[in-house]
Amino acid sequence: MNIWQDLVKTAVVGTQRLELKITTQDNQLGEVLNHLDTKDKEGCLLSAAGTIYFYQKAGKFIAIDNNKTIETCDLDDLPYCSHASEQHLGIMLSGEYGAILPEWLKLLADTKKNVSPKYLPELLTLGSRQNNLRKYILPVLGKRGIWLATQNPEWNYVSSEDKEKIWKNGSLEARKNVLHELRQSEAETGLSQLQSIWTKERAQERASLLEVLEIGLSVEDEKFLEDALEDRSKLVRDVAARLLAQIPESKLVNRMVERVRPLLSLDRNGIEVVLPKKCTLEMTQDGIDESKYIPSLGEKASLLLQMLSFVPPSIWSNDWQKTPDELIKIVENSKWEKVFLEAWITATIRSKDTVWAEALLKACPKLSKNLTNSDGSIKYLFKVIPESQIQSLILEVLQQHPDNIFSSANPAFILLVNTPYIWDEQISQTAISSIKSCIESNNKVNNWQLSSALATFSSKISPSVYSQAVNYLNFAASENIHKTLIDAVDRFLTKLQFRYEMRQALLV
Template structure:
C-alpha cells in the first residue's frame, strides 16, 4: 500500500477504517520531529502502533493550528449625543421599572423624558430596547429618548431593528420592516400623498403581513386621494389586506364603497311615521356579488357574537359601512333620537353595533356619545357587543381624552353610577391619559362614599380593589394628599388597607419620578 506522505492523518485514518487484521498498519514515512516520535511506535503491536500514531498526529495538528486571519471592516462609530442624559435619580426610577417594579409606568417615564428633552442612560439601553422588542405599543415612545448611542446600539442587534430609523428614502427598500413602518407612519403625518407613492413603488414585492401593516398606517392622514390605492387592496390575495382596505374605505363617507353600500342598506331599514315612529328592518335575502366585491364578508367569522345570524351579520356590516349623515338626513332625526328608536328593538344588537362600527370608523363623537349614554342607562348590556372590535372599551378609546373625561363625569353626575359599578370600573380602566382634576375628584369622592358605606367584602369590592392600581396611573399626583387622607380614615382591620397602601405607594413613586425630570408635580 502506497502511503501518502504529504497527508499522514489521511493515511492513519484509512488504515483505521480498513482494520489492522485485514492489513498490517505501516507508519507514515515522515521526516522531522513528527517522524521521530512516530518511529518510536514501530516495535509495538499493530493496534497499539495505530492508536499511538493517532494521538501523536492529532496533537501535532492541534499544536500547529493558527486561527484564520480576516480583514474586518471597521464599523461606524456612534455620533455625538444630541440630547442630555437624564438625571441619576430619573435613571434609578427607570431601572426599578425595567426590573419589574411598577412596570405599567414605563410609558409615563418615557413620556416625561421626551417632554424634558432627555435621553436614557447608556447602561439601561439594552433592557429598554428589549422592552420595545417585546411590546410594540411602546416603540413610538422609546425612539425619541434613545439618543444617538441607543440608535447606534440598535443597529448592532437585529432584535432591535425597530429602533434603526430610516434616515433617507434611499433606505426604504433595504430597511427592516419595523423601521420602514415607523418611517411610513411619520411620512403619512406630514406628507400622506408622498407616503402613498413610496409604498406603491414597492407594493408588489412586499409580503402579505407587511402589506397589511403598511396599509394600517394610512389611518394617519386618510383622505379620498387614497381611495384608488385602497380599492386595489379590495382585490388583494391576502384576506387581512382586504379587511384593512375595507375598514379604511368605510372610514371615508364619500368613498365609492360607502355610496354603493348605502344604496343597498336603505332598502333594509325603513322609518315608518304613523302615530309613533318605528323602524322596520328587512334582512337581506341574499348577498349581492357587488357587496362581496366591496368587502362584505358572506360568512360569519370567529370574531362575531354567536347570537348574530348570517343575514344579520350582512346587515350589520352594511350599516357599519354607511355614512352616518345618511340616516340623520334621510330620517330628519338626530343621533340621540335614532339611538333611542332602537332601544328594545327586536334587532337592537345588530342595529346598535352597526351604528357603533360606523361611528368608530368615522370617528363621529356625537354618535359615539349617544351610544354610550344608552349603555349608561342600563338599557343595553356591556356584554352584547356583536364584534370584538366594537367592545365598550374599544369604542371608548376612539374618543379624545377630554371627551372621555366629560362622559365619565356624566356617568357620575347625570346617571348617578357608583364607583363599584362594573361599567364604571371598565371605563375608568380604559383611560389612556391623566384624568382631569374634576374627574379625579369625583372618583375619589365615589371611593370615599363607598368606603364609608361598605363594612363587608363583596365581589364588586374585589373588582374595585384590583382596579385601584390602574386608577393610580391616571390620578394627578398633586391629589396624593387626598388619597392619604382616605387611607387614614380607614380602620386598621379594614380589608381595603393593603389596596389603599399600594395606591399611595404608586402615586408617591409617580410623583417622585415626575419631579426627577424637573417637571414639578405633573398635575
Template sequence: MTPWDDLLGTALVGTGRRPFDLTASGIPGAGSVTAESPEAAVLAAAAIAAGHRRAGWMPPVWRGTPRRPAAPDDRPECTPAAAQLLELLLTKAIRLEVGTELLTGDWLAAARDTGRRPPYPLLPELLRFGTTTATARPLVRDVLGPRGAWLAGHNPAWSWAATVPPADVAERFATGTRAERVALLTDLRATAPGRARELIEETWADEPAATRAAFLDTLRTGLSGDDEPLLERALDDRAATVRAAATALLDHLPGSARARRMAERAQRLHQGRGAFDLPGEPDDAARRDGVTDHREPGLGRGASRLIQILAAAPLSAWDPDWIPEAGHDVLLGWTKAALRQRDQEWLAALARHQPTPELIAALTPAAAAEILGGSRKLDARFGALLAAAPGPWPAEFSTGIVGRLRTAKAEAVLRLAARAMAEHLHPAALAAVENWLLALGTEHKPTARTLRGIAHALTIRATIRQEFT
C-alpha cells in the first residue's frame, strides 16, 4: 500500500477509527508540517501528496531515436526594423487595399537576394503564411534556411517546406501517397531534374493513368530537351490524358522532333507570308502528335486544326513581319506558339499588332512598358492591359503613367489597375501619387482610398529596399 492509499483510507473511515501521524505517513515533506488536529493533519497531508503527485510525476522513458538538430545557419539576421515590418505583414497588422501578400513577397525576395535571414521566432509564422499562400512557397523555402526546414519536418501541415535527405528520396517516392510523390517530384525537379525523371521512368509501367499524367505534369519545372524521350514515349500511351499531358509539354520545346514534324505539316500548308491552306482530316501520325477534332470557339474543324499545327511548330519557320497580313486563325496559332515558346520577339510583335492581357503579361517589364507607353486611349481595355503588365515597372514609365491617368481623370482605369500599380510602380512615382491624392476633392472618396492604398504600398516597399540595402 502506498502512502496515498493509506491517506485515502484514513479519510474514508475517519481519524477516530484510524489514527494518522504526519511524520510516519511516508509523504515527502509531511513531517515538517504542524497541524492542530488529526483532521487538519489529514488535509495537510492530502495537499502535500496531491501536489507531489501532480508536479512530481515521472514521465515514461522515451525509447525513440532523437532527431538531429538543425544545421547551422550562417546568414546574418535582418535588421530589427526589417524584422518588425515582416511581423506586421505576417500578422496582417498592416491593412492595405491590395492585401499584404504582395509586400510579404517583396520582403522575402529582398532577404533572399541579400543573403539575410528572418528572426528565428518568426519562422512558424512564415510557415503558416506559406501554407495558406501556395504561390509564395518557393520564396518562403528560399528564406527559411536549415532551421525552418527542420521545423517544417515536425508538422505534417508544413511538409511542403521540409527537406527530404537525398538518401531518403527513393523510399519516400516508393511509399508516399500520390500527392506526396507529386510534391516530391516537383521539389526535386527544381534541384535535380534528371533524378526526378529517373524516378518517373522506374515505375512508369506500373502506375495508373491518372498517376502517369500527374507525374508528367511535374516536368514543367525545369523542362528541357532531356525530357523529350520520355514525352515521346508518352505520345504512344494508351490513356488519352497521358497523351494530352505529353503534347502540352512538347508544345514548350520548339527544338523537339514533334515540333519539327509539326513544322513540316505547316510548311505543306503555307501559301506565302501569312496565308495558309486549311488541313484536311488528320492521319494517324498527326493524331499521335496531338492534332485533334477539338474546335476553337466560332471556328470550323479545318481552321482549328491549322491553329493546333501552328501553335506546336517552331516560330523560327516564319517571319514576324507577316503578322499584319495574317488571318484570325493564323494569328491565333502564332499567338499560342509565342506564349508557349516564350519568344520575346514574336510576343512583342503580336502585342504591337493586337495587344491582349495574356501577351502583355508574357513580355519583359521593359517591353510591356514600351508598348503601353505608346497607347493613346486610357479606357477600360487599357486598364486591363496595364493590370496584366509584369513588373517592376521602369521609373520613367511609372511616373508617366500616374501623370497620364491623373491628367485624363481616368479613375476607372486606376481602379482596374490598382493592384498592379501597388505591386509594380517604381518608388520614384510615390511623389506623383501623393500629389494626385492631395489635389482630390471630397467627392472623389473611392479614388482617394485607392491612391492611399497605392501610396502606402510604395512607402512600405521603399522601407524594405532601405532595410536590405
C-alpha cells in the first residue's frame, strides 16, 4: 500500500525535512486515519504506522465463490485417539518432546487409530515442512485428513490424485515425490517415467531425479544407469556411478574389482598394497574423482580408497578365506587402516552386506578413531541390518562391556546412542543397571558427557522399564551425587514418564 511507503520514506528522512502526507481511502482505515492530529508530526506518523499495522494484522474476509461446491468427506472407519492422547500430541506439536512425535504416530498407526480432527491442520502443515515425518503422518490421517488435504495446495503431498499432471508440470520436489512413490510400488514403471522425460531435463534436474532410482534399485536399472555414465554432466555421471556401485552384479562393480585385485595381496605380515599409478579416463567415467584428494593419505592412496569403496567386501573374505572380524584385526594399527576401514564401510553400505556391517559395528571404537564422521557411518551401517539382529548385537556388546557405558571408548555406548530403534526391554534393563553403577562410581564428578548421554538415552530406552528406572535412579541425599547429575536424571525420568504415559494412553 502506497501510504505505508510514504510513512517509511518520511520516517527515514525525518518529519522536519519531509512533509508527512497521509493519502486516505474511502474505507474503515481511511476513516481512522482522517481523525489523526496532523499538527503533531511525530505523533501522527507513529499513530498512522500503528493503525496500519493493526489493520493488516486483522486481515479481511476472503472472497467466497458461491458457484463452487465442496464435497463432504466420508466418515472415518477407525476411531480417533483418546483425549489423553490428544493432550500428548498437543504438547509435542508445541515443541516440547517434538523428537518423540514419530514414535507416537507409529504407535497410533499400530493401534489402528486416527489423529483427532482438532490437530489435523497443524499436523498436515508440519508434514509439508518436514518430509521425514510424512511416512508417519500419512497412515493416521484417516478419510477426514485426506479430504482436508485436498482443500489446501500446501498439503498436496497427501493426495495421490493428478499424478500425471504433477509429473508434467509440478516442481522438481513434487515430481521427485511422484517418482519416489512409483519406485516403491512399481519400480519398472518409475524407470519408464524417468526415461520418457530424460532428454528434456536440465542437468541439475536429471541428477536429482536419477537419485530417486535408489528406491527399488535392481539389475533392471543397470542399462539405463550405464548409459547415464556417458552423460555430458558430471553431476549425472556421479549419481549413476554411485547407484551402479549398489548393484553388486553390475558391470561397473566387476570393472572395479578387476582394477583393484592386482593391487592387494595378503601374506603373513598383513595386506600388501600397491598404489594405483594414475587415474585413467575409464576410471573417471566409472565414478573415480581425482579431485577428491585427502591430504593425510596422499594422491594415490586417495584413489585407492575410492576404488576399494566400489568393491563388495565379501570379495576379500572369499579371496583370502578370512572372516570380516579377522580382516579388520589384520589392518589394525597398520599404515593402511584408515583407507581400508573407510572403504570397507562405504562398500558394505553399498552392497548391503549384513555380515560385514555387524563386524564393523562391533569395531566401532576403531571407526571413531580413524573416521571424521564415524557417527554418520555407523547410522548407515545400522540401516543394512534387520532390527532384530541389531537388538541382539547391541545386547551382546553391552553385556561384554557393562562398565562405564557413557565413555566414547566403550563400543556399547556408541551403538546405544546411534541405533535408530528403541531398545528392547532386555537392553533397557541392562542399561538402567549400568547407568546406576556409573553414577554411583562418579558421584562427586560433574560429568557433562553422562548428562548429555542421558538426554539421548531418554528417547531410546523402552518405556516399559519406567518403574524400574524410578526405583534404580532414586538417589538419597547422603550419596552426595553432583547436582548436575541429579538434574540430568530428573530430566531423563520426566521424559521417560511422558513416553510411558503416552504409550499407555494409546494402548487403552
